[in-house]
Amino acid sequence: MHLFQGEQDFDKIHEECGVFGIETDHVGPQPAIDAYNALFALQHRGQTSAGIAATDGGQLRYKKGDGLVPDVFDADMLKKLQGYMAVGHVRYAAQGGTSGVNAQPTIVESRGEQYALVFNGSLTNVRNLRDKIEQNGGIFHTKGDAEVILFIIVRELLKTDCLDIAVQNTMKSLEGAYSFLLMTTDKLIAVRDPGGFRPLCLGERDGATVFASESCALDAVGARFVRNIQPGEIVISENRTVRTIPPEKTAGHSLCVFEFVYFARPDSVIDGVSVELSRQIAGQCLAKNDDVKADIVIGVPDSGLSAAMGYAQQSGLPYQTGFVKNRYIGRTFIQATHGERVTALNIKLNALKSVVHDRRVVLVDDSIVRGTTTDRVVSVLREAGAREVHMRIASPPFLYPCFFGTDIPSREDLPAAKYSLSEMEKLIGVDSLRFLQIEDLREVMTGLNIRWCGACFTGEYPDGITEAREG
């Protein structure tokens, strides 16, 4: 008998974080409340810890802690986070990390100024950067990239009075995938890495400036989407006026393809593309090259539903709801089993017998990373009487590790890297298994006008990450 966190699906690849920031014209609890609502909308990007910092121009107040957004904050707390600006952060961490300490915002003080930084991504040269700082007498409280960036910014500020320039100079040192927001007492600065690996967008509400990892967070605070931050761009909001420092070096845009495959919420629009539609298109693509004989198409909730709908549309097979997902699963739940029969998955998902019984089922999911629960999902269908199960994955086989801020396992744990297709079919227990072809993915992305990083599928990494790959 042990605990599991219902929504935190260890079988999937996980994003590290979601970020949010807002600058309004009025000191009060509203910016922290906005951050709270926005982080709740970004909760899917990180379930380990959450934090909000607000500044009233003089004092910076914050609260951060382990757990989901509603666990970390309560109404009294939000009321105390008075400010006219706020930044917020949700974070996913692999199990076992020292609790609490790595929660963001990371907040430091130097020479009379306060800095709160929220970060999404991964610096591939962090080890080098940290070594240099330590050789110069720096000490670190966390393992995080955020603290490294803050050290560099503060040191750049010794050379220039201008924070804009200091941030610009700091970017020259940083390699990897990163979007971050930096809040001081009077500025809110948004930075997106030259590769544009991680999404970051700008919104507006009644003159207030809003930044968020995904546009769904703009919706959550009633803000209007203005535009995406460009790869390599710095956007500064000060006195609710927005200015920009355009990209210096234009590395090829390398938006992480997994934002579309799994990370982002379907109602978000990232770099101009609807996540929902991109998934439906991937499902359509799958169907185009498929000639399986089946009766219905169903998706694995929730990640496979959009692609399943696309598959159904293209194939002409009826789309159906194949599973009921327990609506209350988003809580800590005791896994209390009866021998081998009832598992965490059974508690989360139940098959709709009336739908799948005696049917030939096309079962669509977004991806197979570790593949540890896929066989259970298939069993649930079999036990409910499905005659045939044809699994279709709306992304290519996951073959290579990622160095850009996801929790991807080593190749050892990637079944697609170890087994042949027919071996995987047997392992998972399906009648057939097909992946999206890498060529199809390329075509989809080209059609959507997205330049992307798909190194996890192709092994073709962007430039400049040698350090991390050897680490």
Added chain:
Amino acid sequence: MHLFQGEQDFDKIHEECGVFGIETDHVGPQPAIDAYNALFALQHRGQTSAGIAATDGGQLRYKKGDGLVPDVFDADMLKKLQGYMAVGHVRYAAQGGTSGVNAQPTIVESRGEQYALVFNGSLTNVRNLRDKIEQNGGIFHTKGDAEVILFIIVRELLKTDCLDIAVQNTMKSLEGAYSFLLMTTDKLIAVRDPGGFRPLCLGERDGATVFASESCALDAVGARFVRNIQPGEIVISENRTVRTIPPEKTAGHSLCVFEFVYFARPDSVIDGVSVELSRQIAGQCLAKNDDVKADIVIGVPDSGLSAAMGYAQQSGLPYQTGFVKNRYIGRTFIQATHGERVTALNIKLNALKSVVHDRRVVLVDDSIVRGTTTDRVVSVLREAGAREVHMRIASPPFLYPCFFGTDIPSREDLPAAKYSLSEMEKLIGVDSLRFLQIEDLREVMTGLNIRWCGACFTGEYPDGITEAREG
């Protein structure tokens, strides 16, 4: 700024309870663990309190409390609930009820025997019954029907040694809608009222006897569905042998139609009918009589999705996902708003702009009871750019109060009883509004071979509830 419980949707009609019981052959924590998993599967039937009692044949142990199942129980607690039998209960209560005290199981002792009772429904003659007991020196700790039934059973036992007969005699006094389970140290007894208003089914797992309000709870514990308890039947499990006392008086079967409309989980099969299919059929019915010009069909999550799918199948219009529901909403959440813009609904639901923008949308929901949030759902669609919104309700107008264990408001609060269709269209803000015709509902139910109570739609109440109606 105030709290709301995400999933507990006050705009809907609510069931009072869900019940579960199990008799195994082995003293240990397993029956309580099974109850826990089953109650979690029945959580949709009641979110106010939860409780489990287990008996090892000598000592009865229990735990009950306010909150969702995972809030009330933890692993250590379950381990302590040692027994070979267990009963469990989830309960919904209107706001403001005295906390905790009315949580079930209701557990009492008399003449050396312990009784734990879990109850779903409502006795329409409870006032009379309670008066009689009080006139005879009875005292009550709760407001609940369960305590009244226990008093009657214990008093019947003064006349006969046989608990079976005492329960049978007790049923003669009871009027209304009820399913209950009674656990003593050596018996587990399941009772369903002669009208069969509330569902109750029997399952089996490795020789263990299982009872549950819905079949989805059998799935949750790995049990096999055996059969439904018949209206008016008493089923006794003792030493894992099941015996039955068949119905004495066969009132017309009056299964509550709202079990299909809203209460039950789609993966449950009630009295032989798949809940999911019944909803899809209702949606098909809606479409048959409809000639609206539209581009897509979407459902209100989660209650309208099945009917929307049925509507789409029948109409030939594409079924789409119109909303993203925050997966983490099942928790207590601070409603922290920005003026009028962001509401609890916005935090729960966001429209998929890419899907609904510039479209003529058929929006399907299961029912309109109070109608207090329907206008907000429509607004969300409008703000996301929907060109037209045609609302379709997969049940008839809700016109009459219910006396059988739901939290139905007085007629004052029922918009369908107060407004004309065109008034409601204006209030809700839709281009058109249509309900399922009562004739269609009759036809559906007849087709499904279900005898049902639809008094809330028709005003035709079953016999014998005069007291309550005047109360």
Added chain:
Amino acid sequence: MHLFQGEQDFDKIHEECGVFGIETDHVGPQPAIDAYNALFALQHRGQTSAGIAATDGGQLRYKKGDGLVPDVFDADMLKKLQGYMAVGHVRYAAQGGTSGVNAQPTIVESRGEQYALVFNGSLTNVRNLRDKIEQNGGIFHTKGDAEVILFIIVRELLKTDCLDIAVQNTMKSLEGAYSFLLMTTDKLIAVRDPGGFRPLCLGERDGATVFASESCALDAVGARFVRNIQPGEIVISENRTVRTIPPEKTAGHSLCVFEFVYFARPDSVIDGVSVELSRQIAGQCLAKNDDVKADIVIGVPDSGLSAAMGYAQQSGLPYQTGFVKNRYIGRTFIQATHGERVTALNIKLNALKSVVHDRRVVLVDDSIVRGTTTDRVVSVLREAGAREVHMRIASPPFLYPCFFGTDIPSREDLPAAKYSLSEMEKLIGVDSLRFLQIEDLREVMTGLNIRWCGACFTGEYPDGITEAREG
């Protein structure tokens, strides 16, 4: 490594409860707040659970739960307990009792009236009473005497309209030691058993009527002590007017001597006698018959301090503080030990080496019941360098079980009943051990003008407890 509750000293005999009640002229949170403050002052009488019920004349609201008073209540909760009357209860329970359910007030309803009862003591004929009620169709939710009394009162009310008379008639059935308060919507009734085993007093504040187990609770709410409730008396407060039903049968007053020995707070005055002074007198008595050669007198905190001071005054030896007690011990604390060296006692108490080193110490405690920690206290002194330790106990040897509401162990667990004085000296590790002589105790009590029950010391039980003694 396990938890222990610092203050709950299992080595001592424990009272079952403390009660409090107040009737004011104004509906608001004040009566519940008063109950809260009073229960906190009575916390020493029971640390297992606490509860408060308040009535506004129509609705009765209550809260009860396991734990210390500040654990069960918070400010918001107290504000909700609106009323013009309130009763409160603290309760001690032996380990392992089913949690929560037996917390008081016990609250029931019958024939339109609500009853809240708080009870201190033990009915010796409870088994008979309960059997009779069950033979007549009664069911019980708790193990408590309070529920039995409520059943009898309600049944007496079937014969008479007058609650006063019903309570009076009820008393005729009850045997044993009891003080209780009964609150209805319009009356607050205080009852003390004919033997007067348990204390109960009446106070007044600005016209409000106050009842409490000990006078220290009157002080805690700013009330003036008016008088003790007499043995066998019923006092009714209604509309802030107090009337009395004088005792019917005048059993000999049998105040439990342990109220003075250990239970009551030193600042309480019980039946006219200051608890502090009675303890000092007992200490003086001990010294009068003692000729031990020693350097200092110290007490075991907190229970032995008053008697130690009396001993010092009489003997002329200097009184000193021999131990420092950790002020923070009143909390749940993890007992985490290093082998055998550091025990729960070490964490609670440390000897003052500078005081006891190389001294001949007279160590005074109030009583030895189980004797399980006395040897540890002595060890602490020895390790701190005490040359000689002469233990003096300010009560006679504890030889006989108690049937009047304390948690006294069977004779098996009473060392004084099993061992000779010299054996006990060896077991405890002292150079000498002396108890108060039973004759001295008699003399003290006579001097204080108290008629008392000391059956635990003498084995001479009051009349009418045959049932319990055989049980």
Added chain:
Amino acid sequence: MHLFQGEQDFDKIHEECGVFGIETDHVGPQPAIDAYNALFALQHRGQTSAGIAATDGGQLRYKKGDGLVPDVFDADMLKKLQGYMAVGHVRYAAQGGTSGVNAQPTIVESRGEQYALVFNGSLTNVRNLRDKIEQNGGIFHTKGDAEVILFIIVRELLKTDCLDIAVQNTMKSLEGAYSFLLMTTDKLIAVRDPGGFRPLCLGERDGATVFASESCALDAVGARFVRNIQPGEIVISENRTVRTIPPEKTAGHSLCVFEFVYFARPDSVIDGVSVELSRQIAGQCLAKNDDVKADIVIGVPDSGLSAAMGYAQQSGLPYQTGFVKNRYIGRTFIQATHGERVTALNIKLNALKSVVHDRRVVLVDDSIVRGTTTDRVVSVLREAGAREVHMRIASPPFLYPCFFGTDIPSREDLPAAKYSLSEMEKLIGVDSLRFLQIEDLREVMTGLNIRWCGACFTGEYPDGITEAREG
């Protein structure tokens, strides 16, 4: 109605912290458990936050948080803090400080080594030190002196390989009052400032090295007192071998006199002097110069009891217990009052009427700092019937602020600096008020062979604190 923390007496002066460290020969939970027990014994030195860090030679694990020791830790947590060394800290903070972040140990990493530092005291030149570090690119996460010291140590380590030398060099920069423990993966280093303001002692248990602020913490873990750390000394424990770096500059020993007056626990021995005895001597001193006519001597619990006993011994007047302090007060408690009558003090303290009624009372307390509750204590006595109240304070008038790590208010808040003796008598409501003469204090301390800082009484500050005094 608001909350107050029972034990945290805002009327007193407060220490900043208590520290503890242990090096054993075995990796396991024991060092953290020892730290837990020791911190619980040091709880009186700080009630705001608590923390423990343990190292197994490779990994450093820690837990810190707001609240009392038993609130921050539980058994599971302690088990996880595996190590062979541990350091712990309790901290007092003025109200309103940003929660959590300033809790210690302060833990940082640089160049592959981990450092955990626990600190007691106050650096008077911290502003200068911090400025220098910030000018060199340093960033700060806390407001604490500990982080400053860590920065300096790490920078000194850039110049030398040897941590001993780096610490020695660091001390040259530090001014003020400080004792700290520094734990790395293989060393435990104890440092006491050259003035010796704050106590720090060395103990031993089965070869394990133990450091603690007070000797009572050694008792709490079963360790033997070895010796005090000398002012200016550095003691290093490595592989359970202790080596010392003797003081470089021997500033006059300036032990804070308030350790004896109020801070330390009576069972501690500080720099060779028993705290209990020093207080009794101060009480005797008070009595020597006093000729008040009185009947009894009582102390204000708990801080005035030792001096009251000394006063009674010297004067020949009987020592009595004048107040009962609620044993359960050490918890968060809701202050819920009835108008002006019942205050937090009444809930904490009740007078023993039988002792003080109609008596002329000498009331002894340790000090008057803010004086905000003294008048209430006197009122409680008056209401209990005391005929005369003669207040005697076992320390001189508190006239000057402190810059060495206590929470002393500005002179504005010090009544002794604003009012004449007769004005204070009136304000407090006593018949007479006398303080210990500063000459008597000098004589006491000389007699005890202690060189001390009593700047708060005399205004004569040790050298080198100009910065702070102007700050």
